[in-house]
Amino acid sequence: MHNAELFETRSKSSSSRIRCQGISKTYPGVVANNAVDLDIQPGEIHALLGENGAGKSTLMKILYGVTLPDAGQIWWNGQPVSIPSPAKARELGIGMVFQHFSLFETLTVTENIALALPPGEARNRKHLAGRIQDISIHYGIPVDPDRHIHSLSTGERQRVEIIRCLLQNINLLILDEPTSVLTPLEVEKLFESLRKLAAEGCSILFISHKLNEVQALCHSATVLRNGTVTGACDPRMSSAQEMASLMVGSHTELGVPYPKVSGGESVLEISSLNAEREDPFGTTLKNLSFCVGQGEILGIAGVAGNGQKELLKLLSGERLTHQQDTIRFSGKSIGRFNPAARRKAGMAVVPEERLGRGAVPEMGLHDNGLLTGFLGGLIRRGFLRHKKINRFAEQVIQQFSVKAHGVAAEARSLSGGNLQKFIIGREILQDPKLLVCASPTWGVDVGAANTIHQALIALRDQGAAIVVISEDLDELFQISDRIGALCHGQLSPVRPVPGTTVEQVGSWMTGAFDATSVPQPEEQIEEHPQEPQEATH
Amino acid sequence: MDIDLITNVLFAMIRSGTPLLLVALGEVVCEKSGVLNLGQEGMMLMGAVTGFIVSVSTGNLLLGVIAGMMAGVAMSLLFGSLALGLRTNQVATGLALTIFGTGLSAFVGTDYVGKPLAGIAPLAIPLLSDIPLLGTVLFRHDPLVYTALILLTLTWAFFRFSRPGLMVKAVGENPDSATSIGLPVLTVRWLAVSFGGAMAGLGGAYLSLAYTPLWSEGMTAGRGWIALALVVFASWRIGRVLLGAWLFGLASIMHLVLQGMGASISSNLLATLPYLATIVVLVILSSNQSKIRMMAPMSLGKPFHSRM
Incomplete structure (x- = not known):
């Protein structure tokens, strides 16, 4: 009977490019993924939707072998596999384009790509440059193989990342919020290339929280909330409102x-x-x-x-x-x-980088409040007034419903959204x-x-x-x-x-x-x- | 100035530049991988004393050279296990290594101070050494001088043409990106640190076996530090390391030349020249953010914590 069960699971997954079942991952204090199921067919563009902190990045790290799941099984083309490292993922045919590019600014496009390829393939740089050009023409992703990365725009860097994946003969391309750095026109061009790629049989996992883009591009979608799959849908048929409520749990406007x-x-x-x-x-x-x-x-x-x-x-x-x-x-x-x-x-300023410019990562919220709030009577004759400093941080935390373990919580321990609420609140309370x-x-x-x-x-x-x-x-x-x-x-x-x-x-x-x-x-x-x-x- | 003096000065310049060249070469590779090892002086001294002891005891100079390199490697592995394995602060660890090496070499070498040794003999390269002027300056040195030049060329080619060379540069620029495309960051750094140790050991052995064949406490006389300055002076370019090594070598023998010519300038003052030159280069480099960004390894000195 056990065998029969096993056979059934295998036959079900045999047509899928990748199938995950019951993927769970717990970090101290957080359940990042809780029994997540995901199924992607060959040639399918699949959206992974969810808010920040919903567990999207954990799942994608598991698929790309950066993190091992605590429980669950992955099938690749019908075979059960474990993906202990990115190298293994690439060997299977999984490529990934990170949100923060993993490119080396002082090297050229060709050199960057050569580093990611198996040693044998990259030996002849001229030959490689030719292959880069072929792929870039075929998929309509223009890049110049001889340019140094530091001279490229963000959009161009993304193209280098994509081409780097494509050169590895991949069957699954994972894209982590790829459109956040592109102009509307660039987004359209990217989508054309992706559609062409999918039409040739490559599966694409498109991670995003932009619903209109998911609707325009994807064939199916899996929605995550708090580490759990809350639904799967066909984004071409569902309204943005429906998907949004799956993402955030209630009817958020x-x-x-x-x-x-x-x-x-x-x-x-x-x-x-x-x-x-x-x-x-x-x-x-x-x-x-x-x-x-x-x-x-x-x-x-x-x-x-x-x-x-x-x-x-x-x-x-x-x-x-x-x-x-x-x-x-x-x-x-x-x-x-x-x-x-x-x-x-x-005048008050909220910089883009929260950690390092907006707040000091290792300092508590009270001290981070003092950093720009020093004009509001938090200091007397050069001495700190700790009660007032704490009260100021307390006030920000309460008024802007910042989730933190008290005023002494280190800035880096907060999630991006909570820290941003704190930083903006800190400035706003100074009127x-x-x-x-x-x-x-x-x-x-x-x-x-x-x-x-x-x-x-x-x-x-x-x-x-x-x-x-x-x-x-x-x-x-x-x-x-x-x-x-x-x-x-x-x-x-x-x-x-x-x-x-x-x-x-x-x-x-x-x-x-x-x-x-x-x-x-x-x-x-x-x-x-x-x-x-x-x-x- | 007569031609003989010039020939002699240039010859001495290359000789005194050789240990600097070796040590700096090792440190460039190490720093390009993102590891700052300030323990050069300590590693050199251990290389010098070990090379000398082994040569005196076995009577075999080649064995001495190899032992010197091994001592350097052993020191660098000690550094690696702290700075890479336990992710300690690289600056503090490097300084500790220098202090440790200075003390240990003095302790180990006590019985060998003042012992005689026939050092490594010069080897005139046939035909080439007969070229007037150039032959005398370049081709009548001991084998280690040639070895240093060959190693320099190999290292240059390593970075210019090879994939592992690219890997070292990539790991030094952005270890997180390197990890994400599957490069073994720590392995690359371990190898680079070991190479740095081997070169520092070789540089030390050159001093005690060829340059002045004897052992005395602290005989490197700050050459490890000059080599560190040299790396910055060369802005991490292999070709410029050679130029810098010879320039700094020239500066270190300048007082002899000037004395010979009857000028009296304090040798201490002249010894500051390499450092002054380094400061000038640093000022030029830092005048332009892009130069720093293009040349200096971006992750230099930062312990690597894998994000996995």
């Missing part, structure tokens, strides 16, 4: 529409800001001019690496401008003020006149993102000026009142969000500023300066 307003008296004025790039991997900012008024949110879109980092540094004071008056804040020229002086004047934040909800789950968005809107409605620099267009359209995009260090026209389309901003992101000049529908904007917040569930 997607993209709550916030009322749009037009700003008051201008708080921040940037005029003809030019900044030579500091290193060859940076971007030169060219003639940026914009302003932000009281009680409005200005969204700045753009693919990473088009000057966002540089702009943020210049706004925060980490880098000073040549002339004092290129940046004016509340009527004062502050271009050559350092960060502390700018904070004193009422800034201007808040500049970069990618406020990057890698943050839907629940935390909603909290952060509501907090930003509430701050706006209190009359603060806010600049949000983000790659996430949906987010920008959701919360900003006016929007512009950065491309190659230049800023597109800045337009009110009502009356601007996603396509328009998409083309700004590729540098086509003029083609989209349309009359501004200034008078169409509704004004709801103090309207109460819409409740979300």
